[in-house]
Amino acid sequence: QVQLQESGPGLVKPSQTLSLICTVSGGSISRGSYYWSWIRQPAGKGLEWVGRIYTTGSTYYNPSLKSRVTISADTSKNQFSLKLISVTAADTAVYYCARAGDGSGSYGREYAFDIWGQGTVVTVSS
């Protein structure tokens, strides 16, 4: 049973860098064909996809955040991480990591997030 767990600081100062890690257990992030993603949700608002890293290591980001986001993977630790630079109060949100399968149907659910972490609250404030 694959499980995801987010970790990282709950408080970040404005203009600094938000760094989060998603630890994957029960399966390898370097096997199969999955999109390992970060998704965020400001309090009382909807879901916003931040970006993803594919099993091969390729990345793709939400165009609205692209200039500030980096997602990377550490296969030795079975983790993938999020870095968001130059944060403001608008980046305050619950951050989730999640897994989606590719379009083949052989891995997970096609382009749908079937496994989520529990989420971690990040507040940007001085």
Place this chain on the structure above:
Amino acid sequence: DIQMTQSPSTLSASVGDRVTITCRASQSISSWLAWYQQKPGKAPKLLMYKASSLESGVPSRFSGSGSGTEFTLTISSLQPDDFATYYCQQCDTNLFTFGPGTKVDIK
């Protein structure tokens, strides 16, 4: 980029009601549409994928339909556990996008 809309934004219903939520894409997304249920303080839960495929463990009162630009999620007989917010989500050329959500509350 493809934009997603949902209607209604809020829906008041009673236990036993048949409920339908609509999701529209700004351009065709074939059948790459998923539906999620989210309760306060919890991560979203996958209900449907590929527009009409029911996720394992999800009750059969949930169903999905549609293709192209218009999709629906139907709950055939609303149960107390179904009061929640529902989101649609699409994937197009590497970009994932969620709809704004539909809150289903008690009438």
